[in-house]
Amino acid sequence: MASNKNSRLTGSPYAQEDSNEISESRKRQSKKDEAIRRKIEKDLSKKKRNNAKSTRFKKGTPGSVLALKPSESIICRTTSTVYEAAQLMSTKRENCLLVVNDAGELMGIFTAKDLAFRIVGSGLNANSVTIDQIMTPNPMCANSNTPASEALNLMVHKKFRHLPVLDDSNQIVGILDITKCYSQQMERLERMYLSSKKLYEALDNVHSQIGFTEQSSHIAEYFEHLKDKISGPRLETMLDNSTAPIYATIKTSVYDATVLMKDNNTTAVLVKDTNDEVAGIFTSKDVVLRVIASGLDPKNCSIVRVMTPQPDVANCGVSIQEALRKMFNGHYLNLPVTDDEGEIVGIVDVLKLTYAVLNQIKQLEHSETDNNRNETRAISQGEGPAWNKFWTSLDNEETDSIHSDSFQGSKFQDLTTPDLQTFSTELAPFDSVSHITTPLKSESSFKVSTSDFVFKFKSPGISGRVNRVTFNPEEGIISLRNLIDAKLHWKDKAALKINESEGETYAISFVDDEGDVVSITSDVDLIDCVKIYENLRKNKVEIYIHNPNEPAIIPQEKREIIKGSRKKNLGIPQEFILPGALTVLATSILIGITLSRK
Template sequence: MSSTGTMRGTPKRPQSNLSSQFNDSPSNIPRPKLESAISESGGHSTLSASRAKQSKRDEAIRSKIEKDLNKKRSGANRHRQTRKAPPGTVAALKPNQALQIKPNTTVTDAAQLMAAKREDCVLVTDDDERIAGIFTAKDLAFRVVGNGLKSNSVTIAEIMTKNPLCAKTDTSATDALDLMVRKGFRHLPVMDENHDIAGILDITKCFYDAMEKLERAYSSSKKLYDALEGVQAELGSSQPQQIIQYVEAVRSRMSGPTLESVLNGLPPTTVSVRTSVKEAAQLMKENHTTAVLVQDQGQITGIFTSKDVVLRVIAAGLDPNNCSVIRVMTPHPDFAPLDMSIQQALRKMHDGHYLNLPVMNKESDEIVGMVDVLKLTYATLDQINGMSTGDGEGPAWNKFWMSMNDGDTESMMSGEGSSHAAPHTPEQTRSTMMSPDHSARPGMDRLGSVVPDDSASHNGVPDMDEHSALGGATGQISDTPFTFKFKAPAGRVHRLQIVASQGLAELINVVAEKLGGEVEGIGGMPTFEDGKLSHSGFALSYMDNEGDTVSLTTDADLLEAITLARQAHKEKVDLFVHDPEKPAIPPTLDPQPLGNPPTPPESSLRQRKRYEEDESEDEEMSRVTERRRSRKEQPKQQEQAIPGVPNEMLLPGALVVLGAVVWYILLLALKGRDMEDDINKSSLDDGYKPSVADSTANGHANMASDDVEKHTFPGEDDETQRRGSKYDKGDPFGDEEGAEVKYRTLEWWQAALIMIAETISLGILSLPSVLATIGLVAGIILIVGLGLVATYTGYTISQFKAAYPHVHNMADVGEVMMGPFGREAFGAAQTIFLIFIMGSHLLTFTIAMNAITSHATCTIVWGIVGLVIFIVLTIPRTLRKVSYLSIASFISIVAAIMITMIGVGIQEPDPVVQATTSVPFASAFGATTNIIFAFAGHVAFFSFISELKNPNEFPKALVALQISDTTLYIIVAIVVYRFAGPDVASPALGSTTSVVMKVAYGIALPTILIAGIIYAHVAAKYIYVRLFRGTPHMSKRTWLSLGTWLGIVILLWVIAWIIAESIPVFNNLLGIISALFASWFTYGLSGVLWLFINWGGWFKNMKKSALTVLNLLIFGAGAAICGIGLYASGKSIHDSSGTGESWSCADNSA
């Protein structure tokens, strides 16, 4: 075992001691729930459905960020094309292309860039494109979130590591990687000879690449032995076996140690599902780890890492202070047993694309530690570093990294004495600030052995002088053809390729051949003797990297010209062929303008060239600086959320429209009584026939209709008055003259307020998340379209009520159409639907209380508190009394909406707002069901009409409802989505800061309570009317009537409470309700009602024919919504089954 300190765990012990070492572990962290999470193989582990869902969310975040970045970015980053790198150098390790940003970039922008590009490390460059700093995902988690800083106000310059150590492309790979191991670096920037950024080394990637090549080499070692057996005479009998021993020795060392050997005996850091991201980051920082395990009721349910902080929190625009880790963790992580080898663990982590792996003791079923990819890489490299391949060849460390060289040449060599050129001389190595321990290492292959994947062209070159500027790369450069280009005196441009090892004489001959008869015009054919170019004949020159014209007179000059061009990442050398008595002519491809001035002396030309280059660079820097300044001064062009409407006018306009709607509703409430006196009070003297309408009521449309066929029903011919002096056989409440309890007391504006309180309260909470799912355009179209359809279906309900005045609820509807069976079926459906909605309101109450109190107590306790409040407020038996509460509900929801919009409006708008999206069908349809639910108040319309003083005025209440809810839905959905972005919370009141969210929830409590009370009242009234219809208990205050009403209320709310505790996921609950019930009561059933009351007259005329087709389509839409919605909601619950529990005390407001 190496003493370098990288193996910080307990030394390897016999198997009998393995379990005892960790049996007394203080972790007491139990085995995870999913048995399949533990895998002893190094392959892929099967992702759970919840992990797959989280992966889709990550891809969605990246996709949205990348689209936004593409809109902002005018050009792509520069990418340098490099030729094949010399073996044994940093360039041969193939550094990754570095992600570069400027110091004044905000942390939020940097995180989004990292998320989009899937990078963990970013280089910070100054105005000269030189490296100024470096930062990683760990820095963002520790220095920003862990310190409680705001990511949108902190710049990278404040948190980056300044002036990091760097390597050069020609630095020895061994020395660079040795430095990374000793210093504990995972990333190391790489620069070329001109100090330009060439890339960034990731030691884990380098290790994986080398490991894969060694595994391939091991699998083919026998084939290698057989191939070399026939040439043992030339290579020596020990050579093939030596190769096999080397590969097998490295592989054996890599496979040997287990995870138990690298653990330090300390348990992993754990957090609760309710822990905020900020607190989790602080724990990471305190415990010097980049990952924590997430617990829920003693079980490990997920893992949260610094990468999650970057992608799922900062880049997604979430607030670390009020975002719980359960929202952003990776559910059900994989685990590894103690006896898994390090190589297997690394393979498992590489294939699974994660950097941290919890370790479990299978005997005690406890999690005993956590390993990360860097620790395992260091442990393996430490093993390899201590190896020796035998016979004085040196440590296997060198050969391991040399196996990284490209294996494109597989030829074998014969002969003795061949050796690799040293990749770097001691002088060069010291100049790159690498490890001094290995700088003076002798050549790695002095005995002529062949390292796996070596190329024949890399051998046989004698060692260069240690002070040579070319180092070990000279052999490759001198044997590789390189392009030269020059312009002949006549203007013709020539390209040619020269191999440096052929010498300057070959270049002269090729140039002379290209020039032909033009040679005499520039001095004639030169001679090349004694390794130098003669003074007679034409001269050859080139421009070096400093802008000077340099003559080519020797073979060394030729080699240096090629080397400098390669270092400058040029693909050719621009050659000047000229008379030696005259200065060189620049090799421009553009035709020379007429009347050029005389050519100045060479010294003046050189100075002018330098001046022009400096001036050109200054002008370019000025243009770059001006562009940067203009970008800073000009605000970012943001895509308009609504085409044609500036984004800065969106919030003020929304508030103005909202105020107008509020004024409209309040005006209705204040003027309702005065308007009543002006209304024509002529009622349906013939028993409330649909053919008699209130055509004079405040200018509203005639309700009766030629569309409804006339029917007879009990009491039709009795002379009655709706105001109630006489008993109406068709009326559910009977004769109310002198009654103690009167039900038919509701004004139309009071009914409108009740309907608004019933409908808007819950529906508005989920609509911003709908826009985030299906896109802005589709969301608005669906809100408006479904609102219009809901208006028509509500009017159809009023027509059915006009035809059958005795109908008080859906059970009565079922009896009219299907007899006793229909009554029971429709009555059960209505009751179940209303109980589910009551449960959802009770669930919302617990969410609100957890948000307001920061989960001060168990969620079940809040459920019980809400249960008692709902029961008490549902005791009144008439809707008129409930209408007084609905006024408070309306004010409450409007105030909460305004606070929420202002709260999100003062924040920086989220950059990711999409007009359209591409989402799976199930997700899109699940979101659509939330819009359906937002208009799903129709189940109570029969009850509301039954308690109106004048049922003919119901269309007024319906119009007031639909204008109000459609307007509010559109305003709230657009504004909240525009500012909160794709991760908008559902309910939407949570889409703001912690303080504003608590205030908004507190103000919205009356709405949550009163809407639930209205649904409970309708459900209880159905049962109560069915029990006492036609009896004195309907209109008297008897102990039986009071006790029965209270008992019904308590029973319904207890059942609703059970529903709320059993299905803790808010959106999924809404999806089930919408799919199973709202689809029929709001849409499909209304089509059936119209067809029923118009039986026999469907195609009487064109109007009836069109309405028949329309109602058939509405019926079909209801059926489709029901079927597909049930599938989508069921799939959603299945996919999210791991993110919540029934009857849990856990915080459900996250």
């Protein structure tokens, strides 16, 4: 039976369990997940599938929805079974897909939560139910040229996590995930905040030396205000009846656990062991990958087999922003919250926390517009300058996005309808926090070449042997693997210790411009790899072939060389262009005043 009694987490500091053991249990589960994905990919590759061509779209107008770089949309036919949809979602590492009919018309949207609640929680068979029976039909969509803040404002107001994006011809461009949009934007704003703070300190020093009384601090003050506003709310402010933890036991079946989720309108349950301590967490995301996509029977599978052991927790006193950063870095959607005694007092999800922070940003104008009625009215509608500044400070990346096939003639509720106009904002396409009409380019805005690129890798089984393959990265990861396969010797395969009978294949990794080892598992990863090295002014990249269950062995000095190349790169990141320009200006002022005194 499930319990609602608060409990401590096994493995927390209060339980005195070795953290290394916790780490190992998570690693084992991660390896199992990767093995499941590889097996699914192998199964899908054997089936006759409609191969979707990748479509490359031009960069969007600054301030538009397309400038937010919508994620690649995962397409599923209405005739597909829920089981097939779960497999597709698992291999693509997404929890949402768009549903189209045979004519390519957009018919609906389907999420991991739908699968958990409408299939498993309702006792239906995923192998016999088709996707059109349980999808959300006729989803509201955004036009790619719609102002970004309008679309995001609508998502916050209506509590959408996903919003399909179409172009002027009703072709699917991609899909917006508000949690990803927020995560990307916060990373940029944090960098801009640090740069603006350094700029302010430098200018303050110059002003004090030349006797200026006025200080150009508005940029630093804006980011300081924004940072304080976002960092202010604590997790404890998010706890209410809807976040109360729901418990199940290790013997509870997946079906019963999912019914608990459905009845309590939550996407996660905590799992107690025989000592009545929390041993793991089970979520709707696990239902998709570890249960349905794996072909398990929810009624005959206990959650101890498919749960995530020893979940991370956060104290109720940490800020919402800190909690979100923890979740983004850990790639999980639910986070248990503990009090000062270590008792679990709630579970929060990434979407609820994202809404909370965005609502804080929408209220940022209150301290800035007390004397302006028009702006005050804009605040009440979430349309003020801080809301616009937050989204328009996204750098204008020129790198084109790769998306799946576009489909015409979609039946949808357009975002330009009166329903959306209720949430119209004052955003102009070229608005920015620094009011510069020409958008600045960031380090990541270097355009990926469409020509051939060289990939070099050492033989895993033959010492001293180096292989080179040359191909167009737009051809995708499968083409790269085919070229690598042609180069591999039987000794290489033996050295890799790959169990091909279980669908295993070698992993591909590279060292990025920060010295980190990054896996290449998709077409998007491949494009990112090439983009990074082209941005470093290199025409080839060294990749590493290794066993998927083992890390790539790369000398630290090799990582430092790549990391050092980034520092020598002549490209200037966006966050340093404005500070650099103003520093030059301040220096010029200093020189001018010095000369005038002579």
